[in-house]
Amino acid sequence: MMMHEVWKLLFKKPFTNKFPAKYAPKNVHSYLRRVKSGKVKLVPPIPPPPNFRGKIQYDIDSCVGCGLCAQVCPSKAIEIVRDKKWIIMHCKEGATLAAPLKIKIYVSRCVFCAQCVDVCPRKCLHMSDEFLLANEDKLSRDLIIPGP
C-alpha cells in the first residue's frame, strides 16, 4: 500500500512551490539585484486567499484620531501620535493652529488580527496581501506605518 503511494509520488510533480527560486540562492541580496536587473526570474508565490490578513494599510487623511484602534490592539502595536502637519482647528476660543491626533503602527509588533480594521469608525485601516515582511531591523522604514 505504502509502496504503491511512494511509486506514485516519484512520478508526480512536487507539491512544493519553489518560491522564490528553485534552489536557495547563496546570497539573497545579490540574487535580488539580479532579479531587479532582469537577469533571473522570480518563481511567483502561491497567491494568498481572498481576505488574507497581511501587512496593514493606513489612510492617514481620513483618520480622525479617535484612538479606538489602539484600545483594542492586542499587541499594543498602535501608538497615538501628533500629526506632522499642523492644521487650523476651530474651537470655542476661535481658530488655532494645532497638530491633530493620528496613529503610528509598528508592523513588527502586529499580530495580524485585523481587530483595528473592524473597530475603526472611519474605515481607514485595511489588511493588504503583502506578506514578505521579515527584516532584521524591527524599526525599519518598511515596518512603520505611516513612514517616518
Add this chain to the structure above:
Amino acid sequence: MSENYTIPIGPLHPALHEPITLKLEVSGEEIVGVDIFCSQVHRGIEWIGMNRNNAIQSIYLAERVCGICNISHPFCMVDAVEKVTNIEVPERAQYIRTIIAELERIHSHLLWAGVAAHEIGFDTVFHYTWALRESVMDLVEYLTGNRVTKAIFMIGGVRRDISEEGAKKIKEGMRFYLENFHKIEEIYLHDPTIRMRTRDVGILTKKDALKLCAVGPVARASGVPKDVRQDYPYAAYADYGLKAITPDMYNGEVHGDVFDRIIVRLLEVKQSVDIINWALDNMPSGSILAEKNLVKLKIMLKKAEGEGVGRVEAPRGEDIHYVRLKAGEEPFLSWKIRAPTYNNVLPWIPMLLGGQIADVPIVAASTDPCMSCLNRVTVVDTNKKKEFEITKEYMHEQSIKKTRRLMRNGQ
C-alpha cells in the same frame, strides 16, 4: 550490583508549549520508575489577561496559548465571558464555530498521526499524512484569512461568515477526506509493523484513566466514553447529538494502548468530517454577531460582573477556562486556563512503567503533547557519578532500530 540509571528528560526547549521534565529510572532497557515535574515555565498569559488587556484583546492572547488548539482556547474563553455577560450567540455563529472547531480537530489529529509515524521511524507515512493535512490547512486559510492564527472568534459570535462559495469549498475538501480515509486507515490500522510497535505498548487501563482524570482521546482509547461535546454540548453539538468514540466501536475490544489511541483519533477525523457536512447542510441563516458595534460591546464588558466557566473539547481533550469579571474594570479579575495536556501527563506514569526507552517517544507522543522535550536527555549513572547526554536523535535512532528489529523478527 544495582544497575539502575536515572534519565531526566527535559525540561526546556524553545519550541515547547508544555515544558516538562521526566525522570526515568531504567534497569537495562526496562523502565522501572517514572517521575514527572510540571510547571517548568511561566509565560504570564493569565497575568497579561488580568492586568494589561481588556477582554477583546485577550481573545487573541488566548489564541496563542497553543499553536495547534488555537480555536479551542479562544472558543473556551469567549464561552466563559458570554456566560458572565449573558450574551446570546446567534445560531449561525454557533454553527460556524462548530465547523471551524472540527476543521481544527481534523488538522490536529492528522498532524498527530504524522508525528506518531515519525516517532516510530516511518517518515514516508509522516510526509504522506502531512500532505493530506495540507488540504484542511488551505481550507482554514480560505475561511479565516490565515493558516494558523485564525482570529475568527469574537465575544458574541464570529468575525467571518461562510459564504456560498466557501461552503462549496468545504464540501469539496470533506469529500477529499472521505475518499482518502480508507488509505489512512489502511496505512495505520492494517500495517503489521505499526501494529507491532503500538499494540499493547503504553497501556492505560480504564481504572487508571478514571483515577488520573485522563481526558480526550487518551481517556476514550481506554474505554471511558467521555467527551464534552457529548456530555455538556455547546455550540451546535446538541443539535447533532454526538457520541464519544471508543476503540470497541472499531474492532470490539479495548486495550487502552497506543494502537487504540490511533484508532480513536482516526475515527474522530471521520466523525469530524461528518459533523462538518451536517453543519453545512443545516446551517441557519441570520447574523453572526450578537453585538456588531465593538464600542458598545466594550462598554458592556466593562459593566459586567460575575464569573463564568467555559468548557470545550479540544483535539487533545477537555479544555477549561475560568473567568471572573468585575464591574468598572476592563481586564479580567481572574482568568484560569486548564489545558488538556495537564491531565494527560500523569497517565504517562502507568503507560511508561515496564516499557523500554525505545518506546518513550511513541508512548509520550500518543497523548499528543509537544514532543520537543525529548531534545536533550542527560543520563546520570548513579553508581559511577558520570553524566552523558542522550540527544533526541539518539532516542529517535533507538526507536527506529526497534522498529527494524520487530520487522525482521516479524517476518
